[in-house]
Amino acid sequence: MNAPAKHTDVLAAADDLRRRTLADMPQPLERLIYLASTRDYNTGLYYHHGLALRFSEEAACEALADCHREAFEELVAASLEELVYELESYLKSTRVAAGDFIVAWKGLEPYRVAVPVGIDSLSSELVFSNLKVALAILEQRLMARPKPGALLHPLPVQ
Amino acid sequence: MIGLFLYVALGVGLLVFLWALARRKGAPVEGCGLQFVEARQALRTLQFGLLPENLIARIFDPEDFRYVTAASPEEIGKLFLQERSRISLMWVRRVRSEIRNLMHFHLAYSRLHAKLSLLTEVRLALDFALLLLACRALRILLYLRGPYGARAVVRVLTAAAGRVCAASEKSLAFLNPPALESFRRDSAGHGAAI
Numbered sequence: 001m002n003a004p005a006k007h008t009d010v011l012a013a014a015d016d017l018r019r020r021t022l023a024d025m026p027q028p029l030e031r032l033i034y035l036a037s038t039r040d041y042n043t044g045l046y047y048h049h050g051l052a053l054r055f056s057e058e059a060a061c062e063a064l065a066d067c068h069r070e071a072f073e074e075l076v077a078a079s080l081e082e083l084v085y086e087l088e089s090y091l092k093s094t095r096v097a098a099g100d101f102i103v104a105w106k107g108l109e110p111y112r113v114a115v116p117v118g119i120d121s122l123s124s125e126l127v128f129s130n131l132k133v134a135l136a137i138l139e140q141r142l143m144a145r146p147k148p149g150a151l152l153h154p155l156p157v158q
Numbered sequence: 159m160i161g162l163f164l165y166v167a168l169g170v171g172l173l174v175f176l177w178a179l180a181r182r183k184g185a186p187v188e189g190c191g192l193q194f195v196e197a198r199q200a201l202r203t204l205q206f207g208l209l210p211e212n213l214i215a216r217i218f219d220p221e222d223f224r225y226v227t228a229a230s231p232e233e234i235g236k237l238f239l240q241e242r243s244r245i246s247l248m249w250v251r252r253v254r255s256e257i258r259n260l261m262h263f264h265l266a267y268s269r270l271h272a273k274l275s276l277l278t279e280v281r282l283a284l285d286f287a288l289l290l291l292a293c294r295a296l297r298i299l300l301y302l303r304g305p306y307g308a309r310a311v312v313r314v315l316t317a318a319a320g321r322v323c324a325a326s327e328k329s330l331a332f333l334n335p336p337a338l339e340s341f342r343r344d345s346a347g348h349g350a351a352i
Contacts, residue, residue, distance in 0.1 A: 077212050080222040080238075120207030122245070122252055126217060129241040133226070136234050 005058035013055040013063035017048070022067060028074035029086040030093060035068040036114035044117060068116045076123045083134040091138070102139045105131075194330065197263035200256045201326050208253050209319055217246055220306045239304055246305040247297065253319060254293040260326050261286045282325050289318045 005013075025031045038046045046064035047057070055063070078086065091101050104110070111131050115124045226238045264282060292315040299308035 077216060079216075079219070079225070081225045120203065122208060122249055123213065125248060126213070126245050129245050130222075133234065133238045133241055136237055137226070137230050140230060140234060 005056055005062050009055050009059035010062040010066065013051055013059040014066050016054065017051060017063050017067055021048075021050075027086045027089050028071040028078070029083075029090050031071040032068065032075060032114050033090070033110070035064055035071060036116075038064050039068070041113075065116065069119070072116050072119060072123075072127070075127050078130075080130055080134060080137075083130050084137050087131070087134050087138050098142050102135060102142065105135055106139075193263055193266065197260060197326065198330050200259035200263070201323060201330060204253070204256045204260075204319060204323055208249065208256065209316060209323070214249075214312065214316060217242070217249055218305060218309055218312055223306060242305040243300060246300050250293055250296050250300065253315070254290065257286065257289050257293070257319065257322065260322060261290075264326070264329070278325065282322065285318045285322050285325075289315060289322060292318065 022031055022034075025034060035046070038048055040047065046061045046068070048060050048064055051060035051063065054060075075083070075086075091098055094101060096104075109128070112128060115127075222242070223235075223238065227235050230238075264286070292311055296308050296311045296315060299311060
């Protein structure tokens, strides 16, 4: 990770990322969580093996960072209604019991570590605040129509 | 005798006035680079972090509230209003703080470097006064009426903040000369960084 990547390589890598990996993730929330997971907590650098092989580690890193910021900006612009829908879609995609998901997200607030670098604190606070309300709405809906496996119980370990 | 006292009082008054004028310090020109960088940072924060139209529209959009009240119980509505009020108050506080940073920069340093006409300076001073007043009024309205009770003040505030940003952009334009920008763009393609 020494020299900065060429701008054209970064654009090509980002395009490749959007067409292949991110094509299966239509919701920005899903993309945000996925892209945040490709970032090293200690260095703040992104890594994607396939993309790094096809382009370069530097280009892949910058492309992942760009797509991460893009997903976050889409979340900032999303209305609360859209956010509830996105949260529900994301919940379905995780295949986790809805109750466990709600408890974990309310308790751990994993979205707080999924913010890209350089985002203004007001934008991130707006997204956190909207996600908090969206979670409350989703929880209330799930409680109104309980399903097997959707029972709310506390996390075993927090 | 009374006339003498008057003349002495006038003389003392003039001396005090001259002493006060002599004690007034101008902003030191040396070492003011940091203030320019801070002013540019405040300007960037306003332009890209606090004043983008879509962000303001999202914070103060009543559609979200309509959605919550239509689809959720009362306690979620309360939670939403509490959260949105917190965010809108945070927005006003941040805007006020950055505006004050820019105002201090204009008062102390801008006139040394930027050629602003008297009319522009007067307009700028009025805009700063209007902005600080609007920020205060907005904070009170947000406390009293919640996030959707002050949309007109939000519009006034954002318009005045836009004008101040445009004037500050001119004052700070010399920090990002076009030649350097084009050099930066060209060099990025060859792996060199400035």
